[in-house]
Amino acid sequence: MSCNREAVATLTFDYDGRMVALGPLGAGDDPHAHDLCAQHAERLSVPSGWTVLRHASFRVDATE
Template sequence: MDGRLCSKVTCAREAVATLTFDYGDQMAALGPLGGTDHPHAHDLCAQHADRLSVPTGWIVVRHEALRA
């Protein structure tokens, strides 16, 4: 496996999405896997991306990859 792994502890699946947070705006952004491994972003596998939950009052912005 050449790809990056999911950031969740004990998960060994390949990451397919990247999660970032904006604490000031209480927002989480989930999008396609970022081009680089950024220290303030969290890479997630498909299962953990689908099950994403955030604190009460926060919003989640999901960026879908463009499909041809």
């Protein structure tokens, strides 16, 4: 099942670096990018030890 809300952000992963980047909507041509609505972007959670880079606030969230 997919979300019906309008996408506002694009999520990309770096599995080797254990990092997730969340930023403005991408062009849509990257098969490894996933578009998220505002609610899902806000609720984003990642595995323990991964880092989240959030473009909008330029902050880094590290989970332990």
